[in-house]
Amino acid sequence: MxxxxxxxxxxxxxxxxxxxxxxxxxxxxxxxxxxxxxxxxxxxxxxxxxxxxxxxxxxxxxxxxxxxxxxxxQDHSKLDSNTITVAIKPLVDIGPSIKVKSVITELLQSMVSKEKVNEKNFRRLESIVRSFAIWFETMCYKESSAVVHFKTMLAYQDDDLVIDIRILYRVFWSYYSWIKAFRYCKLIV
Incomplete structure (x- = not known):
């Protein structure tokens, strides 16, 4: 094609x-x-x-x-406003007498369901990130030579700062023996 x-x-x-x-x-x-x-x-x-x-x-x-x-x-990742507009435009071109209220109610229903799905996924991810911190502490306690550094970022919803929520940004995980041995490694070109 x-x-x-x-x-x-x-x-x-x-x-x-x-x-x-x-x-x-x-x-x-x-x-x-x-x-x-x-x-x-x-x-x-x-x-x-x-x-x-x-x-x-x-x-x-x-x-x-x-x-x-x-x-x-309705919660497809590629379903955005431009795709919806392209889908609705031919209907309006063919029959301009189509009721706008019916199209709006259908779109609002799909947007509400998409927001609910996104909220559910956000809550699930939030619990996973909380468990990461506990898991890191447990591994460092169990293996005393383990070194874990992790960075988090502030969470924003639209343009508003969300209080008490951080986003996992980067994790550095190593063992002291690896760090010590790395000093003696030859450079590879």
């Missing part, structure tokens, strides 16, 4: 993945590698810019997903 603009390629891939309930990560500017959330699906698509034709072409496509879902998830 050939596409004239990069934005059209990205929208086509977004539509494809949202409809199948899968997610993907962008590996490079011209290489998209798609992965399914579930284990066992390693779907790959490679899109390249052909300079002679000045178009985007799908170079590699290793078949359909092995794990697909039949419904669209």
């Amino acid at each position: 050939e596409f004239s603009y990069r934005k059209i390629v990205i929208m086509a891939i977004k539509d494809y993945t949202i409809c199948r309930g899968v997610d993907y990560w962008v590996i490079d500017v011209i290489l998209f590698q798609m992965y399914q959330y579930a284990l066992g699906c390693n779907w790959l698509i490679r899109v390249s810019m052909i300079r002679k034709k000045y178009c985007w072409i799908i170079r590699r496509y290793n078949g359909s997903h092995t794990c697909t879902r039949s419904t669209i998830f």
Whole structure:
């Protein structure tokens, strides 16, 4: 398949993945590698810019997903306002008499459910970070030569500082014997 603009390629891939309930990560500017959330699906698509034709072409496509879902998830990571706008615009172009209130209520319901899912995930991550500090202290107590330094950052929700919540930023973990032996290592060029 050939596409004239990069934005059209990205929208086509977004539509494809949202409809199948899968997610993907962008590996490079011209290489998209798609992965399914579930284990066992390693779907790959490679899109390249052909300079002679000045178009985007799908170079590699290793078949359909092995794990697909039949419904669209409201909390899909690639479902943003631009994608929703592109989906709604043809409906409005065809029938301008469509009731705006019905579209707004559906969008509000999906946004509320997405916020609930995000809040649930945030609470789960918060408990995991708290357990990290306890785990670090336990390991240092159990193994006296262990050295653990970790840094945290302040947590913000929108532009507001969230009190009593810190975000794990960086962890340095080593043992004293490793640090001592590192002094005698030769430089490798």
